[in-house]
Amino acid sequence: MVPPGRGGRRQVAAPSPSGLRWYQIPLPSARLSPAGLFSACFRAGLWRYRQLRVLRRPRLGRPFALLPACPVLAVACPGGDCEHRAASEADGLQGHALDVARERVAPGDSEDILIPLRDLLLAGDEPRSPAKRNRLNHLTSSLDPLVNSLDSLVEEQRQQHRAAASRSSPEWVCRDDASPQESPDEDAPLPEEHRLFLARFAIKPGLIPAVHPGEPVFCGRPLPAPALDARGLQPQSALEGLFLRASPACQAAFVREGHLSLLYRCVPVCPLPVLRWLFQLMALCPDTTNAFQTLWEINVHRLSTVGEPWCPTVPEIGQTFCRLGANLGALHRQGLLPLELCPVDRRPPDLPQRPGRADAKALALASQLSDICKLLALCVVAQPGRYPDRARLVLLTLLCFLGLDRALRCQPLPELQHLLHCLLEGIGDWQEQLPDLCLSLCQVSQHHHNLVAVVRLLPDVTARGRELRRRLSLCIMARLLGEPLGTVLPGRMRAELQALCNLLALVRPATLQRLVLAECQSEPEDPDQEACYLSHSLLILANAVVGTERLLDEQRGHLEHLCTQLDRQLGAGLREGSGLLFRTQLKGLATLTYVKWQDLLAQGPPWMQPCRRWTEP
Structure with missing residues (x-):
């Protein structure tokens, strides 16, 4: 290295071989x-x-x-x-x-x-x-x-997601903390001794169904669209003549576009064959012709001009429901409907459908039934004289039977309930027609849970509806328990609790088990469960008989007796178990019913003390 001078530059060390300091x-x-x-x-x-x-x-x-x-x-x-x-x-x-x-x-x-x-x-x-x-x-x-x-x-991150998905999959099971998760082979069958061991110690839940089984009502295939019989009709205008001479497809399109309702606003009156054709056209499922809207507008126009709408007869109503696919032969065989309401049905039964299509069909059926009931409610309210008491009883029986269809079990039916309310309120001689109506409604089905559904379908917003519920519940209980129906229809008002005391003593499952074995043609799989199922339905009917209204003074003693019987029959004597969940459900319903009846007793004067409380086992 050279030492730096005054004017020279200082010499520094050469950089390292790598080129960096x-x-x-x-x-x-x-x-x-x-x-x-x-x-x-x-x-x-x-x-x-x-x-x-x-x-x-x-x-x-x-x-x-x-x-x-x-x-x-x-x-x-x-x-x-x-x-x-x-x-x-x-x-x-x-x-x-x-x-x-x-x-x-x-x-x-x-x-x-x-x-x-x-x-x-x-x-x-x-x-x-x-x-x-x-x-x-x-x-x-x-x-x-x-x-x-x-x-x-x-x-x-992908590996973590895959590991989390594999852990949440039901196909993977964890043997222990130290071993990895493995997926069992689904195709490998269990050995014979393992299957026998599982079958020996398997426990079935045995629950009471929450939804009634229903009846196969709309089981036939719907008929095709009817044809308009225009023979003998004189057209009132050129447009009406064009409609009457058109083909069935053009007539359906004329209705679908809304031209028919505009046509009969300009002419004096709509011919009766056209009105009957529109009413039969409403039975198409789904309604692709918009026949209900057209007939509704024509009837409203007639109500405002002439003063009365067109009302279909009872046979025409029955034919419309049959075109919709209803099989009314079961009611005719029991004598509940006349022959003109039950035409011979030679159509093949409807084929089973997929769950998705079955749900869509149930929605379409509920919509069609609601439209028909809405039109009939207008006719019943506007022209009450067109339907006498006997016709109203027939329509009430028919509508309650239609409401038990299996496809309509989980569908709300407000229009059907409103029509039932209108028919009940228009009966002239109520006290004379009430026993016959109860005897007809308690025979629309053979299953006790379906009969409970009929009671729940009836409206309870008026005094007649609540009275019908009480009387019908007593008739159903008497029929299920094998008692004569005439003994449970008291002649005086509010005497249902006295008749209920004689029936509630028979709702014990041990007593009903002998009745179930005697009535069944083949021995049931579990007689105890069937007896508890029947007792559950009878207890719901008993609760409907008591109702929620304030008790009279002479009824308090009967309700106290009912509480004592309920405690004795379904209280401490009903044992529960891990495989007997139906007994737990029955005992839970009995407890809720007991509490409700005690609340009704507590609504009386303060010097009237309620009976003893529910005893624990």
């Missing part, structure tokens, strides 16, 4: 060995720190280096061969980027070659060849597991 070399770099830069204590601590990070494997590793340095750790490999081999490979990968950065520095400068920070930061953005990029990725993944990349993070 010691403060330009990052810590994880392998360009130069850190043995000559740091003390042995510092290098040992750094090596222990890196080993600790490898063992703990944190979710996020160290940040990326500013330089595109190769992530080879010299301190992680105590031997010299590994260090020199990694350094030589890293020199080949970074040489191009650093050479470009050095070329940007002005040549001829005797000072140390200092690469600007901007060039150092942009050195890693130089394009690399695919071979060099693959070699760098290989070194990054194999020699430094702490360096994170976007691909590795995305892959780790």
Whole structure:
């Protein structure tokens, strides 16, 4: 070295063979060995720190280096061969980027070659060849597991999602804490001894159904659209003549577009064959012709001009329901409907459909039934004289039977209930027709749960509706228990509780089990469950007989007697068990009924004390 003079320049040491000064070399770099830069204590601590990070494997590793340095750790490999081999490979990968950065520095400068920070930061953005990029990725993944990349993070996230999905799958079962989760082979059958063991100790829940089984009412295929019989009709206008001479498809389109209702607003009167044709056209399921809206507008127009709407007769109503697919032969065989309401049905039964299509058919059927009931309610209210008491009893029986259809069990039927309310309120001699109506309604089905559904379908917003519910419940209980129906129809008002006291003594499941075995043609699978099922329905009917109205003074003693019988029959004497959930349901209903009756007793004067409370087993 030459000592510096006054006018000369100071001579400095030549740069290191790598081309970088010691403060330009990052810590994880392998360009130069850190043995000559740091003390042995510092290098040992750094090596222990890196080993600790490898063992703990944190979710996020160290940040990326500013330089595109190769992530080879010299301190992680105590031997010299590994260090020199990694350094030589890293020199080949970074040489191009650093050479470009050095070329940007002005040549001829005797000072140390200092690469600007901007060039150092942009050195890693130089394009690399695919071979060099693959070699760098290989070194990054194999020699430094702490360096994170976007691909590795995305892959780790996917693996976590797959592991979580496999753990939540029901096909995977966990053997124990130490063993991995395995999926059993579904195709492998169980051995014979295993199946016998499971069949021996299997426990069936045995619950009481919450929904009634229903009746196969709308089981036939709906008939095609009827044809309009226009013979003998004289057209009142040119447009009406065009409609009467058109084909059936054009007539249906004329109705669907709403032109028919506009036509008969301009002419004096709508012919009766056209009105009957529209009413039969309403039986199409689904209603693609908009016949209900047309007939409704024509009837409203007649009501405002003539003063009375057109009302279909009872046979026409029965034919419409038969065209909709109803099979009324069961009511005719029991003598509940006349023959003109039950035409001979030679149609084949409807084929079973898929669940999705069955739900759509149930919605369409409920919509069609609601439209027919809405039109009939208008006729019953506007022209009450068109339907005498006997016709109203027939319509009440028919509508209650239609409401038991299996497809309509879970569908709300407000229009049907409103029509039942209108028919009940229009009966002239109520007390004379009430026994006959109860005897007819208690025979619309042979299943006790369906009869409970009939009682629930009746409206209870008026005094007649509530009285019909009480009397019908007594008739159904007497029929199910084998008692004569004449003994449970008291002649005086509010005498139902006295008749109920004689019937409630027979609702014990042990007593009903003998009745079930005697009535069933084949022995049931579980007679105890069937007896509790029947007792459950009888208790619901008894609750409907008591009602929610305030008791009279002479009725309090009967209700106290009913509470005592309920405690004796379905209280402590009814045992429960793990496989006897139907008994638990029956006892829960008995408890709720007992509490309700006690509340009715507590509504009396303060000097009248209620009877003793429900006794625990």
